Structures are given as C-alpha cells and as structure tokens.
Amino acid sequence: MSVNRTELVAAVAERSSLTKSQADAALSALQEVLVDSLSKGEPVKVTGLLSVERVERAARTGRNPRTGEEIQIPAGYGVKISAGSALKKAVAK
Incomplete structure (x- = not known):
C-alpha cells in the first residue's frame, strides 16, 4: 500500500x-x-532523511526490444535519490 x-x-x-x-x-x-x-x-539535502541530485548520463547504444535493432540513446540527465540515516533505520526494522 x-x-x-x-x-x-x-x-x-x-x-x-x-x-x-x-x-x-x-x-x-x-x-x-x-x-x-x-x-x-x-543538489538538495535534508540531513537524516534524503538527498536528491541531478546526474549526467552518457550517450550509449541500446536495442529496440521489439526488433533488436541498435539505437543511439543521447546523453541526458537523471535524478539520483539517496536515503539518509533516519530513513535507512526506519526501513531496517
């Protein structure tokens, strides 16, 4: 839930x-x-809870899952979220 x-x-x-x-x-x-x-x-950091930052993704070659054809995936950005100590303790129980 x-x-x-x-x-x-x-x-x-x-x-x-x-x-x-x-x-x-x-x-x-x-x-x-x-x-x-x-x-x-x-980056945004909330001590003990989480940190969020933008990460760069390099260009890479991928495959179309339907056809198997190689495709070029351009460079771009993603988001990385890391759990802080309080959050890690809460889920470890």
Missing part, C-alpha cells in the same frame, strides 16, 4: 498542527524548491 498526496497532506497537517490547505501549500513549495534546484544542477 502506498500513501497518496491527499493522505500525505492529511498526515502532515495532523502532525504539525497545520490546516490541510497549509500542509498542501508546504508540500507544493517543497516540490517547487526541488524542481528549481535540480533544474539548476544544485
């Missing part, structure tokens, strides 16, 4: 004494900061 945005907003609101609309605004602001920072190539 996963937590969707509505459930996340409700949980944040309950634990932080914010209204649901305030919690939703905070979540939206976090999303905007992540997107803006990563688009500029700046």
